[in-house]
Amino acid sequence: MSELLRVEHVTAGYGDSVVLEDISFSLQEGGSLALLGRNGVGKTSLIVSLMGLTRLHRGSIHWRGKDLLRLDTHERAHAGLGWVPQERYMFPSLTVEEHLTVVARPGEWTLKKVYEIFPRLEERRSNMGNQLSGGEQQMLAIARALMVNPSLLLLDEPMEGLAPIIVQELVRVIRKLIATSGMAVIVVEQHARLALSMTERAIVLDRGRIVHDSDSASLMNDAEGLNRLVAVA
Numbered sequence: 001m002s003e004l005l006r007v008e009h010v011t012a013g014y015g016d017s018v019v020l021e022d023i024s025f026s027l028q029e030g031g032s033l034a035l036l037g038r039n040g041v042g043k044t045s046l047i048v049s050l051m052g053l054t055r056l057h058r059g060s061i062h063w064r065g066k067d068l069l070r071l072d073t074h075e076r077a078h079a080g081l082g083w084v085p086q087e088r089y090m091f092p093s094l095t096v097e098e099h100l101t102v103v104a105r106p107g108e109w110t111l112k113k114v115y116e117i118f119p120r121l122e123e124r125r126s127n128m129g130n131q132l133s134g135g136e137q138q139m140l141a142i143a144r145a146l147m148v149n150p151s152l153l154l155l156d157e158p159m160e161g162l163a164p165i166i167v168q169e170l171v172r173v174i175r176k177l178i179a180t181s182g183m184a185v186i187v188v189e190q191h192a193r194l195a196l197s198m199t200e201r202a203i204v205l206d207r208g209r210i211v212h213d214s215d216s217a218s219l220m221n222d223a224e225g226l227n228r229l230v231a232v233a
């Protein structure tokens with residue numbers, strides 16, 4: 001597998017304030033990474049930095065060997081970064097199906113295939129964005145990102161605020177995406193064990209720095225370390 005993303009010594013923030021310091025990691029095509037850490041340590045800031053929405057003070061980001069920093073957010077999306085933000089940004093005046101078709105780009109992911117993995121969205125295809133439950137909105141947010149046919153899916157706390165049964169359903173879908181789609185995934189999650197169970201590798205942030213980098217299975221098996229790093233229940 002070849003390298004998809006390489007982040008080197010990235011220091012970034014908002015205006016003059018620095019919230020990420022000296023971040024380095026890489027991701028292979030089709031790879032999966034859990035991005036963990038307590039509240040406010042910089043997980044979302046790292047995701048939005050990949051999309052070009054923070055101020056980069058130092059460092060470099062390469063995408064398939066090319067300088068990603070030269071591209072604006074829109075161009076990064078076109079290059080294959082599929083971002084599912086924490087806020088789901090549904091449009092009240094569009095139906096489920098319209099949300100999906102307006103962004104569609106050619107590739108493996110079609111309306112039919114997206115409905116296969118999210119049958120609930122097919123049932124709701126004519127409902128408006130504001131007529132969906134939180135879980136359905138999250139499914140639609142992921143489905144919408146898939147319709148763009150990204151090479152990397154960035155999931156920012158996809159399970160947040162969802163009922164356990166919906167969490168189970170989403171975990172099943174995300175596992176399947178990671179295992180079978182050839183698409184790379186970075187998942188930010190408060191539920192550390194859940195994220196570790198879905199991914200190959202994990203990094204943990206603390207106050208804007210990477211304090212742990214390993215394969216997900218070994219962090220999962222290190223209950224004490226995991227508790228120290230992310231204070232899991």
Ligand SMILES: Nc1ncnc2c1ncn2[C@@H]1O[C@H](COP(=O)(O)OP(=O)(O)OP(=O)(O)O)[C@@H](O)[C@H]1O
Pocket residue numbers: 014019037038039040041042043044045046
């Ligand atoms: N738009 C912004 N402008 C200024 N500071 C921000 C902005 N967004 C986040 N921050 C600050 O950056 C730091 C990291 O926040 P971030 O949201 O990246 O952390 P997080 O790990 O994703 O937290 P959470 O789990 O609560 O979402 C925090 O101190 C936060 O206050």
